[in-house]
Amino acid sequence: xxxxxxxxxxxxxxxxxxxxxxxxxxxxxxxxxxxxxxxxxxxxxxxxxxxxxxxxxxxxxxxxxxxxxxxxxxxxxxxxxxxxxxxxxxxxxxxxxxxxxxxxxxxxxxxxxxxxxxxxxxxxxxxxxxxxxxxxxxxxxxxxxxxxxxxxxxxxxxxxxxxxxxxxxxxxxxxxxxxxxxxxxxxxxxxxxxxxxxxxxxxxxxxxxxxxxxxxxxxxxxxxxxxxxxxxxxxxxxxxxxxxxxxxxxxxxxxxxxxxxxxxxxxxxxxxxxxxxxxxxxxxxxxxxxxxxxxxxxxxxxxxxxxxxxxxxxxxxxxxxxxxxxxxxxxxxxxxxxxxxxxxxxxxxxxxxxxx
Numbered sequence: 291x292x293x294x295x296x297x298x299x300x301x302x303x304x305x306x307x308x309x310x311x312x313x314x315x316x317x318x319x320x321x322x323x324x325x326x327x328x329x330x331x332x333x334x335x336x337x338x339x340x341x342x343x344x345x346x347x348x349x350x351x352x353x354x355x356x357x358x359x360x361x362x363x364x365x366x367x368x369x370x371x372x373x374x375x376x377x378x379x380x381x382x383x384x385x386x387x388x389x390x391x392x393x394x395x396x397x398x399x400x401x402x403x404x405x406x407x408x409x410x411x412x413x414x415x416x417x418x419x420x421x422x423x424x425x426x427x428x429x430x431x432x433x434x435x436x437x438x439x440x441x442x443x444x445x446x447x448x449x450x451x452x453x454x455x456x457x458x459x460x461x462x463x464x465x466x467x468x469x470x471x472x473x474x475x476x477x478x479x480x481x482x483x484x485x486x487x488x489x490x491x492x493x494x495x496x497x498x499x500x501x502x503x504x505x506x507x508x509x510x511x512x513x514x515x516x517x518x519x520x521x522x523x524x525x526x527x528x529x530x531x532x533x534x535x536x537x538x539x540x541x542x543x544x545x546x547x548x549x550x551x552x553x554x555x556x557x558x559x560x561x562x563x564x565x566x567x568x569x570x571x572x573x574x575x576x577x578x579x580x581x582x583x584x585x586x587x588x589x590x591x592x593x594x595x596x597x598x599x600x601x602x603x604x605x606x607x608x609x610x611x612x613x614x615x616x617x618x619x620x621x622x623x624x625x626x627x628x629x630x631x632x633x634x635x636x637x638x639x640x641x642x643x644x645x646x
Contacts, residue, residue, distance in 0.1 A: 298459040300348040302452045303399055307345045310338060310392040318385035326373035330366040330386055334393055337362050341396050350400040360408055363393045367412055371419045387416050391445040402453055406446060413442045518587055525551050525583045533575070539567040544579050545597055545606065552586040557593055559586070565599025568643070577624035578606045578639045585637045588612030607638040 314334060322328050337359045341351050351359070370386035391409050398405035503509035509516045525548055532547035533540070542563055549559045570578070586593055589610035598605040614628035614635035629636045 297348075299350075299400070299452070299456045300345075302456070303345045303350065303396070304348075306392065306395050306399060306448070306452075307338070307342055310389070310396055313389055313392060314338065318389050321385040324373055326369050327386075330370035330373075333362055333366040333369075334386075334389065337366075337393055338396065341393075345396065351397050356397045356401070359397045360394060360404075363390050363397070364408070364412055364415070366390065368415050368419075371416050387413075388441045391441060395445060395449060399449070399452065402449055405449055409442055409445055409449075413439075521551075521555060521587045525587060529579055529583065533572065540572075541570050541575050541578065541604070541606075542567070542597055544575055545582065545595065548579060548583050548586055549595055552589065552593065557586065557589055557591060559593045559595060562594075562596045564597070565604075568599055568604065570604060570641070570643075574623055574641050577626075578604065578641060581626045581628075581637050581639045582606055582608055585610050585612065585635065588614075588635070602643040603640065604643070605638055605640045607636070609634055609636050611635075 314331070318331065322331055340355060341359060344351050344355070367386045367390035371384075374384060374386075390412055394405060394408045394412065398408060503516075511517065511520070528547050528551045529544050532544045535543060537543045546561065549561050552559050582595065585608040586595075589612040591611055593608055593610040593612075595608045596606075598607070609631070611634055614630050614637065624639050624641045626639045627637070
């Protein structure tokens with residue numbers, strides 16, 4: 291049950307409690323007659339006060355209180371009914387037959403099946419008192435049955451209406467939450483699309499001078515530096531395309547895209563992945579794969595790439611036969627290290643999801 295339906299049901303509990311208190315004090319108190327009747331009235335009043343402790347705090351009456359409270363209400367109603375002459379039941383002097391049902395609703399409103407069973411049981415006891423005590427005229431029996439069933443039907447209808455309103459409130463709240471989720475998803479998708487267009491535009495803006503230089507022959511495609519720049523631009527674009535794919539493990543997918551393009555250039559690349567997939571923000575993935583692209587572009591013939599995920603730490607490393615790059619830490623979230631290992635270079639980009 292969601293929060294909206296909880297609030298509606300709590301408000302209904304308070305409304306039933308207040309209505310029961312008004313009926314007991316305003317309409318029943320003046321009709322007390324005899325000690326049994328007063329004892330029954332006092333017992334019902336105590337039950338109402340005890341239930342109010344939870345109801346007025348927007349909480350349902352707990353089961354350990356509701357069950358004995360139901361027994362007390364049924365006993366008090368039976369006591370008042372047996373103290374009254376049978377021919378006066380459901381008449382002007384019978385204050386308990388209708389009032390007890392409202393007490394049952396206060397106690398059992400959150401348990402509709404049990405509440406309905408208690409209402410029927412209470413009314414059955416009252417009918418048995420009238421019919422079984424002494425011979426009664428059929429007309430009087432019929433009138434009593436009509437009155438009793440009217441009271442029972444009204445209280446049952448109240449219980450049903452409260453449950454229907456509660457269910458409708460829950461459905462409305464769920465529909466509203468679903469609309470909010472859809473609106474949020476749409477806004478997020480639009481933001482991602484705009485961010486993607488911005489990144490594509492930025493990447494193309496950095497690539498266009500290279501393409502223009504190749505087109506007007508100011509750059510020589512046989513030059514190693516020009517070829518390195520072309521390879522880096524192609525790898526960046528390939529990783530950018532991979533970033534927009536919907537896959538279970540985006541980081542490994544983007545690393546694989548970088549590796550794939552390096553292999554297309556003739557490099558021998560091995561990729562090792564260990565650890566379970568973990569959520570990594572998009573900007574962090576860019577900073578983790580950026581140094582990897584640089585390492586793969588600088589490699590001459592072979593590279594070993596690894597993705598290591600342990601606890602709250604993720605590492606992307608590469609050993610190549612190229613020159614090491616420059617250490618950096620990007621925005622500060624990712625630490626990058628480069629080291630020369632004889633004729634090889636080692637790069638590692640490290641990110642901790644929970645910084646020390």
